[in-house]
Amino acid sequence: xxxxxxxxxxxxxxxxxxxxxxxxxxxxxxxxxxxxxxxxxxxxxxxxxxxxxxxxxxxxxxxxxxxxxxxxxxxxxxxxxxxxxxxxxxxxxxxxxxxxxxxxxxxxxxxxxxxxxxxxxxxxxxxxxxxxxxxxxxxxxxxxxxxxxxxxxxxxxxxxxxxxxxxxxxxxxxxxxxxxxxxxxxxxxxxxxxxxxxxxxxxxxxxxxxxxxxxxxxxxxxxxxxxxxxxxxxxxxxxxxxxxxxxxxxxxxxxxxxxxxxxxxxxxxxxxxxxxxxxxxxxxxxxxxxxxxxxxxxxxxxxxxxxxxxxxxxxxxxxxx
Amino acid sequence: xxxxxxxxxxxxxxxxxxxxxxxxxxxxxxxxxxxxxxxxxxxxxxxxxxxxxxxxxxxxxxxxxxxxxxxxxxxxxxxxxxxxxxxxxxxxxxxxxxxxxxxxxxxxxxxxxxxxxxxxxxxxxxxxxxxxxxxxxxxxxxxxxxxxxxxxxxxxxxxxxxxxxxxxxxxxxxxxxxxxxxxxxxxxxxxxxxxxxxxxxxxxxxxxxxxxxxxxxxxxxxxxxxxxxxxxxxxxxxxxxxxxxxxxxxxxxxxxxxxxxxxxxxxxxxxxxxxxxxxxxxxxxxxxxxxxxxxxxxxxxxxxxxxxxxxxxxxxxxxxx
Numbered sequence: 001x002x003x004x005x006x007x008x009x010x011x012x013x014x015x016x017x018x019x020x021x022x023x024x025x026x027x028x029x030x031x032x033x034x035x036x037x038x039x040x041x042x043x044x045x046x047x048x049x050x051x052x053x054x055x056x057x058x059x060x061x062x063x064x065x066x067x068x069x070x071x072x073x074x075x076x077x078x079x080x081x082x083x084x085x086x087x088x089x090x091x092x093x094x095x096x097x098x099x100x101x102x103x104x105x106x107x108x109x110x111x112x113x114x115x116x117x118x119x120x121x122x123x124x125x126x127x128x129x130x131x132x133x134x135x136x137x138x139x140x141x142x143x144x145x146x147x148x149x150x151x152x153x154x155x156x157x158x159x160x161x162x163x164x165x166x167x168x169x170x171x172x173x174x175x176x177x178x179x180x181x182x183x184x185x186x187x188x189x190x191x192x193x194x195x196x197x198x199x200x201x202x203x204x205x206x207x208x209x210x211x212x213x214x215x216x217x218x219x220x221x222x223x224x225x226x227x228x229x230x231x232x233x234x235x236x237x238x239x240x241x242x243x244x245x246x247x248x249x250x251x252x253x254x255x256x257x258x259x260x261x262x263x264x265x266x267x268x269x270x271x272x273x274x275x276x277x278x279x280x281x282x283x284x285x286x287x288x289x290x291x292x293x294x295x296x297x298x299x300x301x302x303x304x305x306x307x308x309x310x311x312x313x314x315x316x317x318x319x320x321x
Numbered sequence: 322x323x324x325x326x327x328x329x330x331x332x333x334x335x336x337x338x339x340x341x342x343x344x345x346x347x348x349x350x351x352x353x354x355x356x357x358x359x360x361x362x363x364x365x366x367x368x369x370x371x372x373x374x375x376x377x378x379x380x381x382x383x384x385x386x387x388x389x390x391x392x393x394x395x396x397x398x399x400x401x402x403x404x405x406x407x408x409x410x411x412x413x414x415x416x417x418x419x420x421x422x423x424x425x426x427x428x429x430x431x432x433x434x435x436x437x438x439x440x441x442x443x444x445x446x447x448x449x450x451x452x453x454x455x456x457x458x459x460x461x462x463x464x465x466x467x468x469x470x471x472x473x474x475x476x477x478x479x480x481x482x483x484x485x486x487x488x489x490x491x492x493x494x495x496x497x498x499x500x501x502x503x504x505x506x507x508x509x510x511x512x513x514x515x516x517x518x519x520x521x522x523x524x525x526x527x528x529x530x531x532x533x534x535x536x537x538x539x540x541x542x543x544x545x546x547x548x549x550x551x552x553x554x555x556x557x558x559x560x561x562x563x564x565x566x567x568x569x570x571x572x573x574x575x576x577x578x579x580x581x582x583x584x585x586x587x588x589x590x591x592x593x594x595x596x597x598x599x600x601x602x603x604x605x606x607x608x609x610x611x612x613x614x615x616x617x618x619x620x621x622x623x624x625x626x627x628x629x630x631x632x633x634x635x636x637x638x639x640x641x642x
Contacts, residue, residue, distance in 0.1 A: 053571035240565045241564040242563055245555075256569065
C-alpha cells in the first residue's frame with residue numbers, strides 16, 4: 001500500500017512523503033478499504049504542523065476523512081464492494097485503510113463518491129452548529145461569516161431543510177447570486193457598512209457562526225440578538241476573538257466553540273449514525289452539494305496543498321488514490 | 322428632600338450637584354424611605370458617564386442600591402420604622418426615596434445598616450456567579466480574579482457556605498493571609514508564574530469569574546478545566562476579553578456574562594426574595610461581611626468619588642445622608 005506520511009511536525013510540503021508500506025494483517029472485526037477519495041482539509045494541515053487539538057504519534061498518516069470501498073472484511077456488517085466513510089482520524093491519505101467496522105458509516109446506494117468523501121466533517125459541522133446549541137425555531141435567523149466556505153454552504157442547505165433563515169457574510173460581492181441560488185436568505189458583504197444596514201432592518205439572528213476571527217467575528221457578535229449564542233468553529237484569520245465586555249455583561253451573548261471530532265467520537269453511536277443517515281439522504285436527493293475545485297493523485301500531494309491555499313480556489317481539494 | 326443629580330452625562334465630579342427637591346406625594350402601594358446608607362459603586366459612575374447598560378432619562382439621581390427606614394407607608398406590607406433595601410435603580414443618593422413596596426426587600430431584625438446598604442449588588446452577584454451557570458458540586462473548585470474586591474470577598478464567603486473551593490488571584494502578596502482568613506482555599510498572585518504553578522498542582526476549576534479583562538481574564542481561562550464556564554461580570558481594566566480560538570474549539574470553554582440588575586428585575590419575585598433572605602441571614606450570622614473604607618455625607622460626594630479611585634482604599638465607600 002501507499003501512504004503519505006510525516007515523521008516530524010512541520011510545514012506540510014517539507015515533511016510529507018509518499019511511502020510504500022506493508023499491508024497489515026486484518027484482525028477480527030476489522031475491514032480493509034481501498035480509498036476512493038479523501039479531502040485536503042485545513043485541519044489536516046494543522047495536524048501536520050502540530051497545531052491541531054491532538055498530536056498523533058509519529059510517524060503519522062494525515063487525512064481526517066475519506067470514502068473507500070471494502071476489499072476485505074472480517075466484520076459481519078460489511079462485505080467486499082460496500083462503500084463507507086471513516087468516522088475516525090485513521091489516515092485517509094493512503095491507498096488503503098484498515099479499521100474496526102464500528103468506526104465506519106456504510107453509504108446508501110447511489111451516493112456520489114466525491115460528495116461522500118466530504119460527508120464526515122463539513123456537513124456534520126453544519127448540522128451541529130444548527131442543532132447542537134440553542135436550536136432556532138423555524139422562521140428565525142442565524143448569521144455566519146465565510147458563508148462561501150464548504151461549511152458555510154452546508155449551513156445554508158441544512159438550515160433550509162430545517163426552515164431556518166440565514167444571513168450570510170462574504171468577502172466578495174460576486175458570491176451573492178451564487179449563495180442566493182443555494183437558498184441563502186440574505187447575503188451581505190463582510191464589512192461595517194453592510195452590518196449597519198442589516199441592523200437597521202431589524203433582523204436579529206439568535207445564533208451566529210464564526211470561522212474567521214478578528215473583525216469578522218466581532219461583526220457577527222454585533223448582528224446577534226441579545227441573549228444569542230456565538231459559536232466559533234474555525235480560525236481562518238488566525239486571530240483570537242476580541243469580545244467587548246458589554247456584549248457579555250449587558251447584551252448577554254454566549255460564546256461557545258465546536259470541534260466536530262469531539263462530537264463524532266463522544267456522542268452516542270446511534271445519534272451519530274442517525275445524523276449521517278439524514279445528511280447522506282440530503283446529498284442523494286441533491287439538497288446538499290459541496291463543490292470540488294480539483295482532484296489530485298496521492299503522488300501529486302504538493303499540488304493539492306498548493307491548490308488549497310490558492311485565492312482562486314472554488315471548492316474542496318481532493319486526493320484520489 | 323436633598324438629592325445628588327446630574328443633568329447631562331459626563332465626568333461625575335463635573336456634572337453631579339447636590340440639589341433641594343420637593344418631596345413628591347405618595348401614591349397607593351408606595352412607601353417613603355429616609356435613606357440611611359448608599360454605596361458608591363463603579364456602576365454608579367458608569368451610569369453618570371453614560372456608559373452603563375441603560376441610560377436613565379435626565380435629570381437623574383444616581384445610586385443603584387441603598388438601605389432606608391420607612392417614614393410613611395401606603396402599602397399594607399410596611400409600617401413606619403421598618404427597614405428595607407431597594408431592589409430597583411431608584412436613585413439612592415438622596416435623603417429620601419419613594420417607591421412601590423413591591424420593589425423593596427424588608428430587612429430582618431438586627432441587621433447592620435451599612436452591610437444592608439451593600440446587600441443588593443455584590444452578595445447577589447456572588448450568589449448568581451456560583452449558582453446561575455453550571456452549579457459546581459461540593460468539593461469542586463472555582464477560580465476568580467480581583468479576589469479582594471467586594472464581590473470577590475462575597476464569592477469566598479458564599480462558596481464556603483456551599484462547600485465549593487476557591488482559587489483566588491490577587492495583585493498584592495500581602496492580601497494572601499487576609500483572604501485565607503476569610504475562608505479562601507488558595508490565594509495566588511495574578512501573574513503567569515503563579516498560574517503555571519497552579520496548573521502543575523492539577524487543580525482544575527469548573528467555573529471562572531472575571532471582573533478585570535485583558536491578561537488577567539486570560540489567566541482565568543488557562544486555569545479552567547476543559548468544558549468549564551468563564552463568566553465576566555466587570556471590566557476593571559477597561560480592556561476587552563481576548564479569547565484564543567483553541568480555548569473555544571478544542572478546550573470547549575464556555576463564555577458568559579452576568580449583569581445582576583437583569584436577574585433582579587427579570588427573575589421570579591419569589592426566587593429573588595428567597596436569595597436575599599439567605600444572604601441577609603449570612604450577614605446577620607457574621608458569615609458574610611463587606612469591609613467599609615469610608616462614609617461621607619451627601620454634601621461631600623466629591624470626596625466619596627475620589628475615595629473610590631484611591632489606590633489605598635480598603636473596602637466600600639458609602640454615602641450616609
